[in-house]
Amino acid sequence: MPARPPILDLLSWNILFTLIIAVVGGWAFHRLGLPLPWMMGAMALTMLAAMLGMPLRRTRPLRPPFAAVIGVTLGSAFQPAVLGQGAAWVVVMAATALVTMLCGGLGYLYLRRVAGFDPVTAYFAGMPSGIQEMTLQGGLAGGDERQIALVHSTRIFLLVMVVPLLYAATYGVRSTGSPLLSHSISELGAIDWSWLILAGAIGWPLGKRIGLPNPAMIGPLIISAILHLTGIAKAAPPSVLILISQVVLGSALGSGFLGTKWGLVRHAFLHGLVLVPILCAICVTVAIVAAPLAGLPWSVVFLPMAPGGAAEMSLIALALHAEVALVTSSQLVRILMINLGATAVFRLLRLTKT
Template identity: 40%
Template sequence: MSMPPSFAMALALGTLGGALFTWIGMPLSWMLGAMTATGLAAIMALPVKGFVKARPPMSAVIGAMLGSQFGPHTLESAATWWPALLGLAAYLVVAAGICIFYLRKVARLDGPTAFFSAMPGGLVDMVLLGAERGGDERTIALMHSARIFLVVLGLPPVMMLATGADPVARAADWRPLTSMGMMDVIFLLGAIAVGTGLGKLLRLPAPFLIGPMLVSSLLHWSGTSGFAVPSAIIAAAQVVLGTTVGCRFAGISRRFVLRILAISAGSTALLLLVAVVFSFALHAVVDVPVAGMLLAFSPGGLAEMSLVALALKIEVSFVVVSHMVRIGLVILAAGLLSKRYSPTA
């Protein structure tokens, strides 16, 4: 299927936004620029729209890129991560509890809508579970879209204020396309093809992302391949991902989008504040920099936060594993606890 004109326009705007943010020296420029440009275009009711078939192949590329960050050293490091993963479970309980209270008492959302909007898990899973429990699907979907949008947008200044780390200075060095040999390209494409099939066969969550990541990780763990993805491909992945996030606000009334953004700004600020507190507390017992801990606990999407970690060269394997655990815990807890919520709660 050919690319719809509405998405082609969105992608063009996203690329221009990314180029502009890169030119002025913004951190995470390609993702933030694309997300901001398309988000503004959607709010202004310009003819932009997401394309459901654009994300899966890009997720597969991102998964293969993330897998390249897992090596023999990862297993040794992972043995020391268990206090952080236990802390992650505590963080989810505290952060979700605070957000539910905020969304119920301040934003005046109904019980199931507030519950599933507060859960920092996957958008699709929370929308489906929320609909089963009588929640407002549109509000839940927009709340999660707004959360990811605001986390990616607000993370660089929060990181600078809380940890002193400069996202611009930490940006990965530019790796040219010529750095990949023919065998590297073959292994990259093979990891994407085999991983995508494996992800579907095993019915993994986020199969297009996690499947290629597992195959790529195995290639790097075993020493079969050491391919590293060029910076241009990482930039392209950021543009597509940022564009799809921004386009989630398309086709919805400006007033409703702005209301959701305002509500989500409050809940996102609470989530990030709790993440900062837990990051500093756990840094004392886990040998991971505070910046890496903050990325691992930030309530953004798995693909978005992992790509941020990759772009900034900050504890990529730890961040990826933490967000995979977060999504699993949230889906499990949401399914078990949501039964107490009803549309009249």
């Protein structure tokens, strides 16, 4: 009997059911007027359905092409005017590097001393980086992949849920009106579409070839940023495509809890409810100190260094009308810094103990 083509696995009825749940969640949050509704709502309702044992399917295999859309969108925020903000960017990048080291070290100490994780699991679970990269590296080093993935999922989930709500309550901002979320399909001409498609078509395989973390998003983001910084490309993807991508990304985060026992989730959430505010307090403190040097409000400086996922925190900046290019660049610095350095530092520490 011939093997079932992998693409057919993505066309099953429970994948469709999962996406319907995600759309309903996004629509409900949109009706409630919550910030970043399509991703937050999709994530929240999909996670709830997964924990209740509904017949869902993990949608992470669907994520890469839609992550590419997000990458191209975020890259379009890099307009030529950004080149004149060099001094502020240097300060924020330096602050991000400092926060990354502080959060990584404190995350390890908390998970090792308080949560009782083994050293390898605590190390890779404590790094404020992406789920997939840290789970893979931690598993190869001998850590518990399930615990690592769950801790990172919880951290990102809590930050994505809480940060937009706090900003909306404090500053009254809403996730409408952003220039990058106001394009209709009819506004884009053939040349616009050509450059946007080219950014994704070249950036994704190039990112994989040179070993970038999350190549489906970061590769297109870099190519899109170059095209927009040089003025070659001027448009962003249409808003409907961005919203669909947010739904898929939200469903991927929520459905990641599928098959996880309530006890494990409760354990991760309890520690997350303690650890995430501590990490945020570090970010806020550094942001308050760095803000006068950067000439920006501390609330703007906080988002670039917030220890969430690069795609998720950049989308929050997009929804809250923050400095999208600055947030995206700083988040990439954090992700690259951890992915390039975490394993090397771990091996060095292990060698010094042998």
